[in-house]
Structure formats: C-alpha cells, structure tokens
Amino acid sequence: MASSIRVRATANGDITEVQALIQHPMDSGFVKDAQGNLIPPHFIQELTFEYDGKPVFVADWGPAVSKDPYVKFSFKGGKKDGELKVSWVDNKGATDTTTAKIQ
Amino acid sequence: MTSRLAIRAATTLALGVLAFTPAARAAETIDPVADNAAFQKFFTDKFPKLQLKDFVNGPYSMNEDLHKQWEEKEEFPPYEFSLEDGKQMFTTPFKNGKSYADCFPNQGIGIRQNYPYFDDKDGKVVTLELALNRCREANGEAPISYVKDEMAALTAYMAFTSRGKPMDIRIPNDPRALAAYQMGKEYFYTRRGQLNFSCATCHVQSPGQRIRAEVLAPALGILNAMPIYRSEWSGMGTTSRRFITCNSQTRGVPLAPESDEYRNLEYYLSYVSNGLPISGPGARP
Numbered sequence: 001m002a003s004s005i006r007v008r009a010t011a012n013g014d015i016t017e018v019q020a021l022i023q024h025p026m027d028s029g030f031v032k033d034a035q036g037n038l039i040p041p042h043f044i045q046e047l048t049f050e051y052d053g054k055p056v057f058v059a060d061w062g063p064a065v066s067k068d069p070y071v072k073f074s075f076k077g078g079k080k081d082g083e084l085k086v087s088w089v090d091n092k093g094a095t096d097t098t099t100a101k102i103q
Numbered sequence: 104m105t106s107r108l109a110i111r112a113a114t115t116l117a118l119g120v121l122a123f124t125p126a127a128r129a130a131e132t133i134d135p136v137a138d139n140a141a142f143q144k145f146f147t148d149k150f151p152k153l154q155l156k157d158f159v160n161g162p163y164s165m166n167e168d169l170h171k172q173w174e175e176k177e178e179f180p181p182y183e184f185s186l187e188d189g190k191q192m193f194t195t196p197f198k199n200g201k202s203y204a205d206c207f208p209n210q211g212i213g214i215r216q217n218y219p220y221f222d223d224k225d226g227k228v229v230t231l232e233l234a235l236n237r238c239r240e241a242n243g244e245a246p247i248s249y250v251k252d253e254m255a256a257l258t259a260y261m262a263f264t265s266r267g268k269p270m271d272i273r274i275p276n277d278p279r280a281l282a283a284y285q286m287g288k289e290y291f292y293t294r295r296g297q298l299n300f301s302c303a304t305c306h307v308q309s310p311g312q313r314i315r316a317e318v319l320a321p322a323l324g325i326l327n328a329m330p331i332y333r334s335e336w337s338g339m340g341t342t343s344r345r346f347i348t349c350n351s352q353t354r355g356v357p358l359a360p361e362s363d364e365y366r367n368l369e370y371y372l373s374y375v376s377n378g379l380p381i382s383g384p385g386a387r388p
Contacts, residue, residue: 006183023184067337068181 007100016078020071028063050085133281142375146323159327159382161320165311182332182384185339189260197242206238215265219370221280228366249360255330255339262383272374287371296355324376328385
C-alpha cells in the first residue's frame with residue numbers, strides 16, 4: 001500500500017518549511033452511519049516530525065481534527081538534503097512512517 | 104420534430120430573457136456556435152479583468168482571498184490521494200487481461216476534453232463516466248457508482264493527463280445531437296425546486312457573489328475542473344454528484360446520475376466552455 005503520508009520540506013536559509021498531508025478517516029466516534037449505528041472513534045493521537053533524530057514537531061491530536069489532515073509548520077536548523085522522518089500513531093495502535101529529503 | 108423544437112426554442116427564449124439576454128437572440132434557431140460565442144462574451148464582459156482560461160478555476164478566480172488560499176492549496180492538493188488511486192486503477196488490467204486503455208482512443212490518455220460526445224449509434228450523449236462503466240461491463244466487470252470514490256478517482260486521473268488541453272466538444276450534423284444540446288440548454292435555464300432556481304440563477308446571474316459563506320462559481324468552465332475534491336463532502340465527486348447536490352440545494356428532486364437530462368446538460372455546458380483548458384481534478388470549498 002502506498003504511504004498514507006505526503007511530505008514536502010523546503011529549506012530557505014535558516015528556516016525549513018514543512019507541509020504534510022495525511023490520509024486518515026479521523027472518525028470522532030460521534031457520527032452515525034447511514035444505518036444509524038455509531039461509527040467507532042478512529043483518529044490519530046500522536047504525530048511526530050523528527051529531524052536528525054530529534055523531534056521538531058509533535059502534535060497530540062484528538063477526535064476534533066478533520067479527515068485527511070493537513071499540517072504546515074517551519075523549524076530552524078534544518079539543512080538541505082537532510083532527512084525528515086514523519087510518523088503517526090492512532091487510537092487503534094495503527095501507525096505509519098515515512099521519510100522525506102529537505103529540498 | 105421541427106415544430107416541437109421551435110416551441111422548445113421559444114420557451115427558452117422566454118426564460119432566457121430573464122436571466123441571460125445575449126443567448127436569447129440565438130435561441131430562435133438552434134445555433135450552438137452563436138451560443139458559445141454569446142456565452143463566453145457574457146462572462147468576459149461581466150468580468151473584464153479575467154482571461155478566458157481563468158474561469159476554469161471557479162470561485163477562486165472571483166475572489167482575491169480565496170485565490171491566495173487556493174494557490175497554497177494547489178501546492179499540496181487534497182485530490183492527490185485520489186489521483187494516485189485513479190492511476191493505479193486505470194493501469195491495473197481487468198480479470199480478462201484487458202484494461203481501460205483498450206476502450207479509449209489514445210489509450211485513454213489526454214482525451215478528457217472530448218467528453219461528453221454524441222454517440223450516433225444510440226442517438227444519445229455519452230459522458231466519460233458512462234464510457235468508463237460501459238468499458239467495465241464490456242469486459243465482464245461490475246459497473247461502479249457514478250458519483251464518487253472509484254469513478255471520481257478514474258476520471259481524476261484521466262482529467263489530469265488532459266490538463267491544459269482546450270475543451271473540444273463536437274456537435275455532429277445530426278438533428279438528434281442538436282436536440283440533445285437544446286434540451287441540455289433548456290434544463291440549464293429552467294427554474295425548479297422549492298427555491299425556484301435555475302442553474303443559471305446562481306452560475307450565470309450571480310457568479311462571484313456569495314450564497315451564505317460560499318462564493319458562486321461561473322458556469323463558464325465549471326465542468327473543466329471536474330471531478331472535484333469538495334471540502335464540504337470531504338471527498339471527491341463527479342459531475343453527476345455536483346448536479347445532484349445542485350438540484351437538492353435548490354430543494355428540487357435530483358435525477359438519477361447519468362440520466363438523459365444530466366447527460367444533455369453536461370453536453371450543453373461543456374460545449375459552451377469549448378476552448379477553455381481542462382483543469383481537473385479540482386479542489387473546491
């Protein structure tokens with residue numbers, strides 16, 4: 001299966017700008033399906049971006065984040081061609097990881 | 104037949120005057136070429152700052168703030184996952200070893216701008232979605248839903264390979280094709296639903312204006328961006344899905360996807376956008 005994460009990181013001087021799109025249903029647990037049954041909660045709980053083995057961005061997410069979430073942030077100290085590691089863990093214990101080169 | 108068409112044309116004339124004077128002149132006889140010119144002139148006159156190709160970006164060309172948001176969105180478009188699924192589906196062979204590419208001219212690459220077309224064998228308009236399902240059925244596969252998911256992914260991929268090519272809908276010299284075009288046009292200008300809106304009420308009279316929080320898209324080039332990822336749906340949808348939601352939003356009763364009326368409407372609406380580039384798949388609020 002193709003990765004559920006798309007990342008793009010661009011270094012601009014000292015600042016590295018990171019954009020990511022993650023494919024995930026992000027079900028809150030409060031929504032009912034067409035038959036009226038509750039759709040069980042299924043959402044990302046932790047999202048981590050690591051650069052050089054150190055976390056540069058960690059998000060503790062809950063059920064209020066939208067489906068297929070999009071994240072954008074920037075951090076200091078990233079270098080061109082450096083490797084950025086992205087991973088998430090959801091409430092069912094599922095996880096996905098990908099790496100991207102800083103452009 | 105001709106007299107019936109004349110009556111239809113007269114009704115359109117009457118409706119056309121209310122919403123859309125330039126085309127009304129051309130409605131006495133069915134003249135798609137004149138319609139196309141009048142339709143495009145109406146929009147370029149209404150929005151003198153925009154170039155023709157800008158209209159394919161719908162509401163994002165109408166509003167500067169939205170345009171900025173959209174440019175950022177396009178760097179990382181929400182339809183990307185669907186596009187990838189579509190490519191994979193398109194290139195995966197059916198159980199009998201054939202694939203979608205075998206059903207289409209030029210292996211299905213870069214042909215979005217020629218759909219819908221008029222099929223002179225069964226005398227009806229054939230849309231890309233219809234052609235895809237016919238292709239599936241001809242190869243012993245079950246047809247897929249016309250409105251979203253797989254169909255949207257497939258058409259997203261096919262539109263993507265056609266990006267930038269000008270819409271090129273042909274109306275053959277066949278009275279049935281002209282009639283289909285004319286019926287599509289009538290559908291477009293006919294008011295319906297509890298709110299008594301026609302398609303033109305929003306998309307010809309009021310593009311750029313807000314309907315609640317949304318900015319209305321111009322009818323010109325509106326199909327060039329199909330299929331779309333619509334944030335309101337939090338997912339992808341085809342032209343059929345958009346027609347259905349338009350109908351229910353005016354509190355009318357939507358038709359079945361790919362019904363004759365919708366096919367004729369798509370035929371008309373695509374024809375008047377001839378010459379504008381394909382920009383699909385698109386992202387809309």
